[in-house]
Amino acid sequence: MVHNQHGRITRRALLKAGAALPLVGVAAPNVLSQPLSKSPTTVLDFKTNADVAKAEQEGELVFYCHENEAGTAGIMQGFSKDFPKIKTSYVRAQTGALYSKILAERQAGRFDVDVIQLSDIAPAFDFQKKGGYERYESPESGAYKQDYLSSPNGYFFWTGVDPAGIAYNSEKVAAADAPKGWQDILNPKWKGRISCKISASGLQFVQWYMLRKLYGEGFWKDFAKLQPHAFDSRVQLFDRLAKGDDAITAIGEYPAYILFKGRNAKVEFVAPPDGLVATPLVVGAVNKAPHAEAAKLFVDWAMSKRGQAWYQTNPNLYYASVRTDAPPMPTGVSLTRFKLLYPSDWDEYARESAAFLKEWNGMLGL
Amino acid sequence: MSATAASAERWSAQRLVGYGVAAIAAVLVLYPVFYLLQAAFDVGDPQTRPPTAYGLDNFQVLLNYPRIMLNTLVVSFAATAMALVIGFVMAWILARTNVPGRRAFEQLMAVPYYLTPLLGALAWSMLGSPESGFVNQVWRALGGSDHLIDINTPYGIAWVMALFEGSVAFVMIAAVMKSMDPSLEEASQVIGASRLRTMLRVTLPLVVPGVLGAAIFVFAEMLGSFAVALVLGTPNRYYVITTAIYQLIQQYPPRIQLAAAMGTSLFAVMFLMLFVYRRIVTRGSYVTITGKAFRPRVADVGRLRYVLFGVCMLYLMVAVVLPIATLLYASVQKIAVAFPAADNFTLDNFRAAASMNAVGSALTNSLLLAFATATIGIVLMGLLAWLIYRSRLPGAGLIEYVVMFPQAVPRLVFAFGMMWAWLVFPIPIYGTIWLLLIAYLTVFLPLGVRTIAGVMLQIDKSLEECAQMCGAAWTFRLRTITVPLLAPGLIAAWLLLFIASMRELGASILLMGPHSKVITPSIVESWFGTASELTATLALIQTGVVAAAMIVLVAVTRRLGAQLVE
Numbered sequence: 001m002v003h004n005q006h007g008r009i010t011r012r013a014l015l016k017a018g019a020a021l022p023l024v025g026v027a028a029p030n031v032l033s034q035p036l037s038k039s040p041t042t043v044l045d046f047k048t049n050a051d052v053a054k055a056e057q058e059g060e061l062v063f064y065c066h067e068n069e070a071g072t073a074g075i076m077q078g079f080s081k082d083f084p085k086i087k088t089s090y091v092r093a094q095t096g097a098l099y100s101k102i103l104a105e106r107q108a109g110r111f112d113v114d115v116i117q118l119s120d121i122a123p124a125f126d127f128q129k130k131g132g133y134e135r136y137e138s139p140e141s142g143a144y145k146q147d148y149l150s151s152p153n154g155y156f157f158w159t160g161v162d163p164a165g166i167a168y169n170s171e172k173v174a175a176a177d178a179p180k181g182w183q184d185i186l187n188p189k190w191k192g193r194i195s196c197k198i199s200a201s202g203l204q205f206v207q208w209y210m211l212r213k214l215y216g217e218g219f220w221k222d223f224a225k226l227q228p229h230a231f232d233s234r235v236q237l238f239d240r241l242a243k244g245d246d247a248i249t250a251i252g253e254y255p256a257y258i259l260f261k262g263r264n265a266k267v268e269f270v271a272p273p274d275g276l277v278a279t280p281l282v283v284g285a286v287n288k289a290p291h292a293e294a295a296k297l298f299v300d301w302a303m304s305k306r307g308q309a310w311y312q313t314n315p316n317l318y319y320a321s322v323r324t325d326a327p328p329m330p331t332g333v334s335l336t337r338f339k340l341l342y343p344s345d346w347d348e349y350a351r352e353s354a355a356f357l358k359e360w361n362g363m364l365g366l
Numbered sequence: 367m368s369a370t371a372a373s374a375e376r377w378s379a380q381r382l383v384g385y386g387v388a389a390i391a392a393v394l395v396l397y398p399v400f401y402l403l404q405a406a407f408d409v410g411d412p413q414t415r416p417p418t419a420y421g422l423d424n425f426q427v428l429l430n431y432p433r434i435m436l437n438t439l440v441v442s443f444a445a446t447a448m449a450l451v452i453g454f455v456m457a458w459i460l461a462r463t464n465v466p467g468r469r470a471f472e473q474l475m476a477v478p479y480y481l482t483p484l485l486g487a488l489a490w491s492m493l494g495s496p497e498s499g500f501v502n503q504v505w506r507a508l509g510g511s512d513h514l515i516d517i518n519t520p521y522g523i524a525w526v527m528a529l530f531e532g533s534v535a536f537v538m539i540a541a542v543m544k545s546m547d548p549s550l551e552e553a554s555q556v557i558g559a560s561r562l563r564t565m566l567r568v569t570l571p572l573v574v575p576g577v578l579g580a581a582i583f584v585f586a587e588m589l590g591s592f593a594v595a596l597v598l599g600t601p602n603r604y605y606v607i608t609t610a611i612y613q614l615i616q617q618y619p620p621r622i623q624l625a626a627a628m629g630t631s632l633f634a635v636m637f638l639m640l641f642v643y644r645r646i647v648t649r650g651s652y653v654t655i656t657g658k659a660f661r662p663r664v665a666d667v668g669r670l671r672y673v674l675f676g677v678c679m680l681y682l683m684v685a686v687v688l689p690i691a692t693l694l695y696a697s698v699q700k701i702a703v704a705f706p707a708a709d710n711f712t713l714d715n716f717r718a719a720a721s722m723n724a725v726g727s728a729l730t731n732s733l734l735l736a737f738a739t740a741t742i743g744i745v746l747m748g749l750l751a752w753l754i755y756r757s758r759l760p761g762a763g764l765i766e767y768v769v770m771f772p773q774a775v776p777r778l779v780f781a782f783g784m785m786w787a788w789l790v791f792p793i794p795i796y797g798t799i800w801l802l803l804i805a806y807l808t809v810f811l812p813l814g815v816r817t818i819a820g821v822m823l824q825i826d827k828s829l830e831e832c833a834q835m836c837g838a839a840w841t842f843r844l845r846t847i848t849v850p851l852l853a854p855g856l857i858a859a860w861l862l863l864f865i866a867s868m869r870e871l872g873a874s875i876l877l878m879g880p881h882s883k884v885i886t887p888s889i890v891e892s893w894f895g896t897a898s899e900l901t902a903t904l905a906l907i908q909t910g911v912v913a914a915a916m917i918v919l920v921a922v923t924r925r926l927g928a929q930l931v932e
Contacts, residue, residue: 068895069892070900089880096615097620105796107415108789199617229603231600243498244497316896365434
């Protein structure tokens with residue numbers, strides 16, 4: 001009675017049972033913060049605690065997203081297709097600017113947003129600390145390991161990961177000469193021919209953090225000597241790679257590799273044996289949302305197998321799903337085949353932000 | 367009219383309107399500037415507003431960025447110089463000579479301006495990148511080594527900025543030249559001066575206010591130029607203030623305070639230039655429109671007209687034909703390369719663009735906003751120009767400094783001031799299309815006022831004074847004398863405002879709400895997130911829509927202008 005379909009203990013199940021008081025003592029702070037709601041209902045092929053009729057009556061969903069225009073529109077398109085009575089609209093900007101915008105709005109007493117998706121976990125922690133998220137424990141969360149959920153569960157979840165290795169232009173670099181592991185990117189022959197991302201990138205921060213842990217602080221100092229070209233997005237990196245403007249990229253994101261491979265670009269992907277650096281894309285419902293039921297419904301949809309399939313196969317997204325039952329990526333490769341490198345202690349990672357910005361901006365002459 | 371009645375009129379109509387528009391301008395500009403300055407001096411928690419501590423730390427940090435400051439000045443001066451030379455020469459050719467196809471060229475001259483700098487940069491990046499540039503690919507295919515041109519150098523950046531951001535110089539200078547009495551040039555030639563000497567000794571000095579106004583405006587545009595430096599500068603690790611600011615506000619946590627300090631420090635540069643401009647124009651007389659009747663005529667330059675025709679064609683080739691052809695070619699390829707291959711051709715980019723609903727609504731919003739901004743702006747900015755240069759009301763000179771504020775700071779940064787200001791404004795316009803209208807009216811105040819003022823300075827005050835002595839009321843004088851004489855300048859300003867609004871990027875990025883999207887940021891987003899080929903397609907669609915709108919508008923405004931002059 002106290003377990004849902006995924007075998008997880010839930011507040012509703014506990015209350016329904018009217019027992020297990022010792023357990024309530026542990027879960028109380030999290031559990032009691034949520035209002036009572038009915039048992040999950042099945043919509044399409046996923047479970048939700050949202051009142052779907054009410055969500056449709058609200059008729060709208062406002063989404064703030066870090067993803068590029070086409071990607072953000074793609075996410076909304078997927079949700080609209082399944083819930084055509086809910087009109088979707090969105091604002092997109094890079095995570096830093098987007099987060100500043102939502103904070104400024106909330107400080108001015110404006111609450112226009114229902115759901116927010118960020119590409120860096122550090123602002124998500126901050127937003128959680130500031131009470132910005134609405135706590136909503138989705139019935140779909142059982143399909144996720146605890147690592148991929150906020151602590152406590154219900155504030156945000158990993159809607160996917162963006163894994164990155166090394167990528168190169170196969171017309172400019174022979175396979176034998178291509179880097180095999182992370183330390184190979186430090187070869188002086190790549191000077192002026194290598195690219196990376198700017199400091200606004202959450203993934204770049206993760207890469208800096210993880211490779212510094214693996215190879216020491218000198219790693220990035222040696223990298224700086226190569227005078228890398230830095231860009232905003234994975235598409236820009238691969239656009240230049242495909243055209244031969246850069247020979248290799250130190251941060252070849254797998255979603256972009258799939259996209260450009262589909263265009264017959266002469267690019268190849270290298271998965272270093274030490275692992276692919278990966279950053280989560282985190283989604284959460286915002287509190288005081290004008291369309292609260294629509295927000296819950298969206299979170300459930302995004303967490304569901306259905307929503308994850310959409311995220312994973314849309315060419316402007318190609319996020320790798322971290323659901324335990326996720327199908328392989330469009331290339332037929334399963335995410336589980338790769339070793340992923342991401343911080344085990346996100347608090348420590350967040351504290352390193354200033355050091356990263358200083359080193360990275362300094363390296364780029366900023 | 368008795369002295370009492372005249373005095374009463376001055377108090378009632380002129381002062382009311384004068385101080386009314388001054389108050390509107392002050393609110394539009396100073397309200398966000400207050401928040402911007404507040405941020406520049408904020409040394410507390412960057413995520414908390416209002417600030418918890420104030421200090422000069424952000425300005426001290428600026429000293430750590432000498433390279434960026436130097437880069438900005440190098441590119442801005444080089445681009446301004448190129449834009450002014452191109453603008454003056456083209457304006458002289460098209461406004462003062464009988465070059466073949468003059469009218470057609472004149473219309474085509476506006477095209478680089480509404481191609482948007484991003485698209486110009488994108489096209490020239492495809493043409494002139496050292497490795498993948500089409501020109502360099504062809505060069506290597508012909509046996510050349512390395513590369514023929516490199517558009518990623520500071521002078522390459524300045525060149526593209528001059529072509530696509532500096533074309534406003536042509537419009538501003540041409541508006542002045544058109545209003546100039548040709549008898550002055552004719553007199554010069556009658557007494558034996560050559561055409562070149564006449565151009566340099568008569569035409570040039572007479573258009574000094576226009577050229578100086580354009581110089582200040584263009585220099586400010588270059589200081590605030592973002593898209594070109596982003597596309598062409600960053601691949602070469604060449605950062606200017608705007609691209610540095612962009613990086614600072616995108617990162618987490620964003621360094622908005624430092625960006626605000628960087629932006630507001632440009633106020634000093636701008637006001638110094640404005641001070642110099644005012645000293646020059648208030649010392650000399652640049653009146654060319656007097657009570658004496660004249661019809662604007664062009665000079666017969668003989669065979670030189672064919673050389674000048676070649677100059678016009680060359681300009682249009684590098685600023686219009688080549689970029690558009692490049693984008694068109696890129697739009698039908700999967701990956702844009704110089705040499706065609708059957709398996710690389712696709713129409714998917716057009717299919718993808720057509721399916722982007724956001725782009726459709728964004729285009730409609732942009733057209734509506736551009737129309738509203740130009741129409742409301744022309745009244746507001748025309749009255750402001752009159753207030754500053756004609757009204758003699760106390761404190762009128764100060765208003766010019768106020769209206770120049772938005773030009774002095776990159777719009778990317780100014781947008782933060784506007785966001786904070788209008789977020790807490792009691793009337794809930796934040797997140798709506800009305801906020802964008804207010805933002806556009808604010809950021810384009812300098813453009814409108816400068817354009818109209820350039821022409822207004824040429825109109826002899828005695829015409830209005832004469833009518834006043836004859837008893838004409840201020841509104842009657844405005845309607846029957848000032849506005850008809852200003853008609854060419856007003857029409858030029860209307861079209862400029864329309865185009866500037868259509869291509870606005872910096873302010874819109876931050877102020878767009880979920881229901882108020884506009885086109886240029888959507889295209890920039892496409893460049894960041896999809897592919898340069900799809901971006902080229904979107905750019906072409908935007909250009910096509912704007913071109914269609916311009917054809918209609920030019921026809922209408924020309925008819926309207928003719929009626930006003932009559």
